[in-house]
Structure formats: C-alpha cells, structure tokens
Amino acid sequence: MIETMMRLKPLLAGLMLLAIGGVALAHAATSAATPASGLALVQSVNGKQGATYSLDIQALLVITALAFLPGIILLMTAFTRIIIVLSILRQALGLQTTPPNMVLIALSLALTVFVMRGVIQQEQTDALQPYLDGKLTFEQAVQAAQPPLQAFMLGQTRAEPLHLFVDLSGNHYASPQSVPFTVLVPAFATSELETAFQIGFLIYIPFVLIDLAVASVLMSLGMIMVSPTLISLPLKLLMFVSIHGWVLILGTLANSFAVPGH
Numbered sequence: 001m002i003e004t005m006m007r008l009k010p011l012l013a014g015l016m017l018l019a020i021g022g023v024a025l026a027h028a029a030t031s032a033a034t035p036a037s038g039l040a041l042v043q044s045v046n047g048k049q050g051a052t053y054s055l056d057i058q059a060l061l062v063i064t065a066l067a068f069l070p071g072i073i074l075l076m077t078a079f080t081r082i083i084i085v086l087s088i089l090r091q092a093l094g095l096q097t098t099p100p101n102m103v104l105i106a107l108s109l110a111l112t113v114f115v116m117r118g119v120i121q122q123e124q125t126d127a128l129q130p131y132l133d134g135k136l137t138f139e140q141a142v143q144a145a146q147p148p149l150q151a152f153m154l155g156q157t158r159a160e161p162l163h164l165f166v167d168l169s170g171n172h173y174a175s176p177q178s179v180p181f182t183v184l185v186p187a188f189a190t191s192e193l194e195t196a197f198q199i200g201f202l203i204y205i206p207f208v209l210i211d212l213a214v215a216s217v218l219m220s221l222g223m224i225m226v227s228p229t230l231i232s233l234p235l236k237l238l239m240f241v242s243i244h245g246w247v248l249i250l251g252t253l254a255n256s257f258a259v260p261g262h
Contacts, residue, residue, distance in 0.1 A: 078257055088196075092204045094236060119151075126144045128145070153188040211228060214235065
C-alpha cells in the first residue's frame with residue numbers, strides 16, 4: 001500500500017497542476033487588466049523578467065485545488081472506466097460487498113497509475129521537475145502540464161460525444177487538439193461511461209447464462225423453493241477463479257485504453 005501511494009504522488013502532483021491551472025489562468029487574465037492587484041510578483045526566471053504568483057498565493061491555490069482533486073481524478077483520468085467495470089463485475093458475480101469498496105477503489109487507483117504512467121512521466125519531465133528546479137514559472141508549468149493529459153483524453157474520447165459538446169458550445173475548432181478543456185472534459189467523461197457500460201455488458205453475459213441454467217435445472221427438478229443464487233454463486237466463483245478472471249479483467253481494462261500515436 002505504501003508503494004502504491006508513492007507511485008500516486010506524481011499523478012496527484014500533475015493533476016494538481018491542472019486543477020490550479022484553471023484558477024491561475026483565470027486570475028492571470030484579471031491581473032493583466034489590473035496590474036496593481038498585488039497578487040503577482042515580478043521575478044527573474046532564466047534571466048527574463050516576468051510576472052508570477054507569490055509563494056503565499058501559490059500555496060493558497062494548491063490547497064484550494066485539493067478540494068477539486070477527486071473530481072479531476074474522476075473526470076480526467078482512466079479511473080472512471082475501471083471502477084465502473086469492477087463494480088459491474090462484482091454485481092455480476094452476485095457479491096454485494098465483496099470485494100469491499102475500498103479494495104475496488106485502491107485497485108482502480110493502482111491500475112489508473114499503471115495505465116497513465118506515460119502521462120505521469122511526461123508531466124514530471126515537462127512541467128513538475130522544471131518548476132521545482134526554478135526553470136519555469138508557475139503559469140508556465142501549468143501550461144506545460146496540460147498537453148500530455150489532453151493527448152491522453154483525446155485518445156479515449158469518441159467522436160460522437162466530442163461533436164455533441166462542440167456543437168453545444170457553439171464554437172468551431174480547427175482540430176481536436178484545439179478543443180479546450182471545458183469542452184473536452186465532459187466529452188471524455190461521457191465516452192468513458194459509454195465504454196465502461198459496453199465492457200460491463202460483455203462481462204455480465206456469461207454470469208447471466210449461468211444463473212439461467214441453474215434456474216432452469218431447479219425448475220425442472222421441482223425445487224422451486226431453493227434459491228437459484230444459492231447454487232449459482234459458487235458455480236460462478238469456481239468458473240471465475242478457474243479461468244484466472246482477475247487477470248483477464250484487469251488485462252482487458254488496461255488494453256482497452258488506446259495509446260495516442262499507436
């Protein structure tokens with residue numbers, strides 16, 4: 001568990017930069033119109049003078065961004081698809097509380113880090129580490145952290161949801177890469193829900209067939225007072241374990257994420 005949390009630190013740091021980005025860029029536009037606001041300081045970065053936020057303001061924005069971190073993980077990462085599929089799998093098996101919610105969430109977070117390891121490494125290289133080394137300002141680090149995550153989201157977003165939200169926005173964009181996060185995020189979340197339900201449907205079919213077969217056998221034997229779940233549950237567990245179901249499910253989930261450029 002400690003190793004998983006250590007691997008989560010870069011992801012959380014990268015996502016935190018994106019969460020701060022919306023607040024920072026919005027305030028940058030305001031401070032550009034009112035340069036005497038006192039919220040920005042002028043400092044030298046690589047020999048160039050530029051406006052940047054003071055450490056107090058940056059700390060305030062980081063703390064504020066923590067409140068939006070769960071929403072960012074749900075709407076801008078692979079977590080949503082994974083947790084929905086695992087929840088559907090638990091219902092298909094007929095298990096209401098096993099595995100527990102905390103186990104499913106921890107497993108989903110670990111698989112999310114595995115799937116997005118390339119995005120995490122790129123954000124560390126392009127944004128987080130240069131910012132910690134003082135080579136980039138806060139605003140530059142936020143801007144540098146956006147392209148890797150945007151490329152990942154575009155790689156998973158279906159054309160129909162993207163066209164829908166582009167039409168609803170009333171704007172036209174030259175390419176998918178020019179679509180802003182305000183349009184891309186709902187399109188990506190909708191695509192993830194659709195993909196998760198499609199995978200869940202395919203997972204549900206064999207378990208439903210087992211339930212139907214057990215119910216038919218019990219009816220033919222006249223054992224109508226016996227609950228089919230009492231018989232089908234151990235059969236489903238036996239089948240799932242014998243085919244190494246967890247390996248198949250997690251491997252399918254990891255492979256279901258398209259890699260941009262491949």
